[in-house]
Amino acid sequence: MANFLPLIVGFGGYNAAGRSSGYRSYERMILESLAADQRQQTVESLSHLMGIPGADEQQVLDGTLVRQVESGFFNVNNTPQGKRITLQADEQKPAKFVIAGKDLPHPLPDHWTAEPLDEGGKRYQILIDSDQTLTLSCTSKMPVQAAGQLPSGFNPGSHYRSQNHPRGLQMSILAASDAVKSMGVDWQEAARHVSPDAIAVYSSSVMTQLDSTGFGGMMQARQLATRVTSKQLAMGLNTMPADFVNAYVLGSVGATGGITGACATFLYNLRQGVDEIRSGRRKIVVVGASEAPIIPEVMDGYSAMSALATDADLLKLDGLHSSETPNHRRASRPFGENCGFTLAESSQFVVLMADDLAIKLGAQVYGAVPGVYVNADGHKKSISAPGAGNYITMAKAVALARTLLGDDALRQRSFVHAHGSSTPQNRITESRIFDEVAKAFGIESWPVAAVKSYLGHSLGPASGDQLVASLGTFAYGYVPGIKTIDSVASDVYADRLQISKTDIEMGVEGCDIAFLNSKGFGGNNATATVLSPRVLEGFLSKRYSNVQMRAFRQRQEQSAQVAANYQAKADKAQLEPIYAFGTDLIDEDSIIISHNSISLPGYEQPITLGDDEGFSF
Template identity: 60%
Template sequence: MTRLPVVVGFGGFNAAGRSSGHRSYERMIFESLTSTEKNAVIRSLASLMGKAVEGLEGAALESAVLAGTLVRRIESSFFPVEAAPVSRRCRVTGSESNPIRIVLSHRDLPSPLPEGWKIISDSAGSCAIEIAHEQHFTVETAQEMAVQAAGQLPSGFNPGAHYKSTHHPRGLQLNILAASDAVHSMGIDWEVICREVSPDQIGVYSSSVMSQLDNNGFGGMLQARLRGERVSSKQLALGLNTMPADFVNAYVLGSVGVTGGVTGACATFLYNLRAGVEDIKAGRRRVVLVGSAEAPILPEVIDGYAAMSALATDADLRKLTGSQEIDYRRASRPFGENCGFTLAESGQYVVLMDDELALQMGAQIFAAVPGVYVHADGFKKSISAPGPGNYITMAKAASLAANILGVDALRHSSFVQAHGSSTPQNRVTESRIFDQVAQAFGVESWPVAAVKAYLGHSLGPASGDQMATTLGVFARGILPGIKTIDAVAADVYADRLSISRQDQNLGKEKVKIGLLNSKGFGGNNATATVFSPEVAQSLLQKRHGSAVWSAYLGKLETVKAHAAKYLQDADEGKLMPIYEFGSRMISEEEIQLNDHEIKIPGYDKAIALGGYDGFEDLAH
């Protein structure tokens, strides 16, 4: 019997706020909420934003919170986009008859002196230099950024301020908070879970696409020589794109289980989700934490994507609207007339258990993930061009849903979370894939969402943003509309798709299936099949019987109460990040090992040895 992976916890932070408790999702469907619900969302976001909204109340508070979330103009807390720091290389020509003369302090004097440099006078603290040939200097200046829109975290929210984050790159700060949010959202203490499973039945799968490129990571290391600075002992290690998983193991969970950082460009979260789902289905793991974190809103990263003509520049946005005034809120326009995507930062995690363990623990069930499919594009003319791989992943994901729940469920009770990157090429190619799959399975009006319209493109965690939104859709039945477009573009294959500028109320009782689609540079295509909690519960009752289900319900209420207490605290700004640095370390001297098991201190269950790993037929 294949074990069914179920989502028992989720959390994270993006431009719409905190994911647990569906708060970031509710920010996206804000117009569809009641006044009481709107007030709760505003208060929750205000607790994250701190001094940015300090002293405001009522309409002024709501206005500031709404303005300080979602895609918007990059704020000066990152860097001044109208005058971003940049270095210019200058050529100055000197000669024997007319040398360049400069004065340098002793501490700035290169050693040894460059060729052609001559000290002509030396006084206390400085010396005069003559340079008798052409010399290149780097001068620090400023320049307006061609791209000024991004999906930033809420204004004033600094993830590193919530724990001892010294020297941590911003992406890893976000990673700690996101993973902690997901763990707390379960309503079950992690130590309780560890008592029920063997240490090797735990897994963590997480990574980032761009590594950590700010000054505390690879960015600082790679710039150090050119800027005349020293490389620190932490920049290389903390810059690695595997660090999100490593930080979760070392500082959040204290896990000795399996670890992995799978990277698949913009499909990275789904690549890691697939690793966790397949491990649970095969019985290799019983509980896994899956996620990704990325903080790419940096001038250098923006320059890189802009050089590829991938981003929505201010100039292109002006051409698109025919106005000199730019509405940065609408920079990302999936499936409408658009001109490029918008970078964003995010950290998203889900906790998965196998169905048996979830019932045993009384865990909340937010969804089930029966399959995640990954395929490449084959031979390519351009590494960034789309290809056939996404047809395969979408068709397989739709087929799985139809086979398990029936084709009518796919036709009438499913929706699609599109990659929706907001590029002219994506709107055509991705919509054509949806159209072809819809035709194959008889879907006549397939609801489509594209959350990058609200959040921007967070690269690695982008499909994690989709997952968090999907769980919200299951909880409320409201699919966020694509409110940043004026209309669906004429070249979009929309005959069988329902792409709305307004929120679509699909009905909570009707929504059963979400298909999460992601396309990445290089042919990294992935699609996940996700079932609603109601569907998951029905499947589990059918599989495990009424007695097991009744016992589960008895435990569930206590778990829900614990989770509700955390969500209430989080809404008040008490995020309680888990960061254990140097505490509860495992003493290697206390590890007990023999030929049939390993006993790790801190875990009740031992790790069994002596298995065949499927090779029983080859045993002597």
């Protein structure tokens, strides 16, 4: 029996370019190529999202994409930092200071003597008769000051009751809601047609939730003399972007999980969803990733690996004096002369649906993912160094496209979304892989996009950023150029690649296949093959009868109108995310179990029991 094709019937999210649904974040990246009226609509939509409706275009543009870290995160020139100092003293001349009684540590540190200054013990004089190392709270200037932040003024937590939610989970709620509403099919209506067990959610974060409401606050509590809350540990888990979507957006009791693979995390989750739909095990899978890593400690960690573009190195690249200010908007320069990547925040989700169910529901079809390939590097000298695995994933993904659509489509109507991290090592190794694969398959001028030049590197969701940009290319016909570079670096293998500083116009009919490539620390390589709606028209027409296709298109008109109504509201920042906290709880006393099924109250279809899982004894 033929596999079910995983169709992309919804997509949504938020990154430095804005909202993903309705192609808005993609439009921000190709703004120069848009017609005047479309450009105005994009800017107006962003202005509402930023809370400054009617703002002039330049103000909107300045508040999007990669830029200097804004004060809403922390002050990059005065970032809190602990500094160790030594108080020098001896028995003849002890160091002295006064402390409130309530702050007196118990037990007293060695070499401390506490003398009360009043009868109530409200104040004590401390004498220290030996050198003592203390930690002083002070500030310092961050060596890395650029990041891919959500649009200025956009606060995801303000759009729903988000108390105590880490930023990454706030973004998950909004992004998953955006994806579900972009379907144009009510979620409850879609879920009604399938068993509750035929739905799945796969989403995660790489760095977990490290801000003060997650692991970050928990791990720092003792050193900062604060209390650990009851929520910090649970909220910090890297599976929470899936758990939150199940519990508060979808109300799903189906399969769930959070797969991580460093920078390839989104594609790892996508692979799981694609495989489950192809096999028929699931009918609907929501796939995503969410990351909010713009905090000093995470930036310090990547800086210690010499992975990030520092201000000092950016100044050297541009031949500027150390007293000058670097161009933070050009911090990320894939395949050009560069010095490191730029951290970013993002949350991206897509809704995958088996083709038979999509036909039945009249769902929107934005694309399809026939395959995602994952391979490791083998033995390595360094855990962070690239290796052989990406050759395998790229070759497999390209070979799949050739098998499905032929040489002409591959050579003339495909493009690549590079990992494009903006490190000197990546520009050499990844371009060489592309060049070798292009040579093997007879590709002479392969368009290459690298959206991290606009968005920065969002770690787990990075390939989600690539995917939603690819869907934009299918709809508009433009591959985003790499506009932050002066020229392609001399050590890039570019003979068979088309790397452009301006948008590449392929035309809607010239964009049939996208390849999403990701290279992660530890040898986590993944490449996905994505097909355009134009290609899928022919596939679906072959698989389904004329009567079925006519009914499908009629239902699609209705779902398209519903989706358009949502987009119109979202363009006014009326996001209304789905957040069902504590509602529609399952009455466990009403669960009915038999030898061949289990029925849950509130779910129309039962879950069948007794599958032999393909085994025969």
